[in-house]
Amino acid sequence: MNQENYVIFKGTKDGVTVLFQPDVPFEELCTQLEQKVEEAGKFFDNVKTSLAFKGRSFTEEEEEKLLQIIAERTTMRITFVKTENNELKQISELLEKDIRAFNLTKFHRGSLRNGQKIEFDGSVVVVGDVNPGAEIKATGNIIVLGQLKGMAHAGCKGMTDAFVTAVYMAPVQLRIADIITRFPEENKHGPKPPEYAFVKDGQIFVMALS
Structure with a gap:
């Protein structure tokens, strides 16, 4: 990465990563980001993807500025943003959005053991x-601030835009509305990042949050 190319877009299996050179003034990064996005033309339009900022840390105000530049110049639909500042930032943001979107959110403090069940007309945070x-089982979203190894059914009354997210996702069965998926056995072991499950084109997709 040289001085003339200090903002780089890189496609990964999890989404789009933007690499920033760490020793360049922020305003110069903004200027080149604007140029890069405009040069990309329609490439990002109507694309639903995650977005990761890598290479340096930004303040919340700076992150908002970078996102504003992208939002004003594309119709990209960003599912979440990963930054260098906080590995679990996206889960916190999803939780905040969920509380704002639903008047009814049930909080359960403590782990659920074998045989225990939560059913709630709204969203559930464990x-x-x-x-x-x-x-x-929830009519809204399910957020697990821990390991999800049991069964989770979000949007159980047909809400297909519900989501399930967990710090460690390895459920026996995951269901959103009337769509069911099972996790492969080999995915249930070993370290992995927080994940986010959602419905797209009639299927459940699971995307890493880091």
């Missing part, structure tokens, strides 16, 4: 683990 044999 501050703990959902162990094998436990189940969550």
